[in-house]
Amino acid sequence: MLGRDIGIDLGTANVSIYVKGKGVVLDEPSVVAVDCESGRVLAVGEEARRMVGRTPGNIVAIRPLRDGVIADFEMTEMMLKYFLNKVGGRSWFRSPRILICAPTNITSVEQKAIREAAKRCGAKTVFLEDEPKAAAIGAGMEIFEPGGNMVVDIGGGTTNVSILSMGDLVASSSIKIAGDKFDEAIIKYIKAQYKLLIGERTAEEIKMRIGTVSPSGRSADIEIRGRDMVSGLPMSVTVRSDEVKEALAESVAAIVQSAKKLLERTPPELSADIIDKGVVLTGGGALLHGMDELLAEELLVPVLVAEDPIHCVVRGTGAMLDNLNRGSSKSASYAGLGK
Incomplete structure (x- = not known):
């Protein structure tokens, strides 16, 4: 049992x-897939996710x-x-x-x-x-010692930036900009740049396969398919990493700003500890290429990605x-x- x-x-x-x-x-x-007419739940989890954007009108995939x-x-x-x-x-x-x-x-x-x-x-x-x-405990950080620890947890809906010491939060900030907003920014960019409509799954694939926010850049491209806004017909375009970086710039800047503001109101002794220990990145957003490099450059402290940050x-x-x-x-x- x-x-x-x-x-x-x-x-x-x-x-x-x-x-x-x-x-x-x-x-x-x-994700939950529901039949609108009967109210019956048809699928939950991975099975429901596969239905996103690919269902008849009477079936909707809901993210509760x-x-x-x-x-x-x-x-x-x-x-x-x-x-x-x-x-x-x-x-x-x-x-x-x-x-x-x-x-x-x-x-x-x-x-x-x-x-x-x-x-x-x-x-x-x-x-x-x-x-x-x-997240800090799961990443193996020693948050129960009398010293400063900083964790940036970038999830799907929120980014939590926190300073911890003696097993509790000293200061924290939470903003509603994270993985979902990244996807929305990519969708918006593709729509404006190419007059092409794409779905959440395509945006997520772009983000994961060629996305970057690294100051030094990343060079890759991907062919994507969607619906042409002018003709209404299916169309393919090739998107580059530097375009994704441009699309994500505003969202990522908000995360950087949130981390900076938190450090500004951190007691000096704890700030000194953070310089020594570095900042730990957790959550799915930690896997976005160049996120650790960008934060390290902007915050002027070492930034490390946790082992298996998603879990x-x-x-x-x-x-x-x-x-x-x-x-x-x-x-x-x-x-x-x-x-």
């Missing part, structure tokens, strides 16, 4: 689940989480139930304790929505924890679960996790 303690990274782009004693058991897109918070409560609940049943079934799904990570700046109403969704899925107790803390948050929830006291997650004993 699987353990009753579950850690969930409820991400805008992906949901990852950690089960105590088993590790990361699920990582699937946060936007900007790191629940946008569609009912769909989120259905999605969570599906994923929890998929990884363990009813044999262990009896009032588990669930720890969920959330962005640092969500409101009390948004916190309540997350708790309610988990409880309606059968959770006995729901703990909420800050994403940056989980840092969910791995961090696993470490927290192993040390979770019965009570509030904020008062949980995590001593020694960063060592």
Whole structure:
């Protein structure tokens, strides 16, 4: 029988689940495909993602989480139930304790929505924890020592920039600019430059295969297909890395600015520690080519990409679960996790 303690990274782009004693058991897109006429859920996760932009009019692929918070409560609940049943079934799904990570700046109403969704899925107790803390623990940072640690977690809906010391947040900033906004910027650029309409999946492919924000640049190109806005017919164009860099410039500048502002209000002793230790990048956005180089150049400190940055948050929830006291997650004993 699987353990009753579950850690969930409820991400805008992906949901990852950690089960105590088993590790990361699920990582699937946060997408639900629904039949509009009957209201029936047709697919969830990877199967639903494959339907995005390729379904009849009566079927829509919904992303129930936007900007790191629940946008569609009912769909989120259905999605969570599906994923929890998929990884363990009813044999262990009896009032588990669930720890969920959330962005640092969500409101009390948004916190309540997350708790309610988990409880309606059968959770006995729901703990909420800050994403940056989980990301830092999952990346192996020593955040429980009296020294400054800086993590930049670039997810699908939000970018969290945080300074941590003695196991807690000293300062943090969360902006709603991350992977999704990158995709939107690419779609907008292709539309303006080539009068070509492309979908989210094509934009994501461009970003992953040839995208760059590196000051030194990257030279690659990709042929993409979409619908010509003038003729309405299918059309192919070739897009270059430097064009993607131009498309992402504004979004990336906002992330850099957020990190700079946070460093400006960081106590000097902690700033000195960050110069020594460097900044750690986590989240899917950390894999965008040149992000570490750009931040290092702009912040004037070393920047390192965490090992397996996409799963840092969910791995961090696993470490927290192993040390979770019965009570509030904020008062949980995590001593020694960063060592």
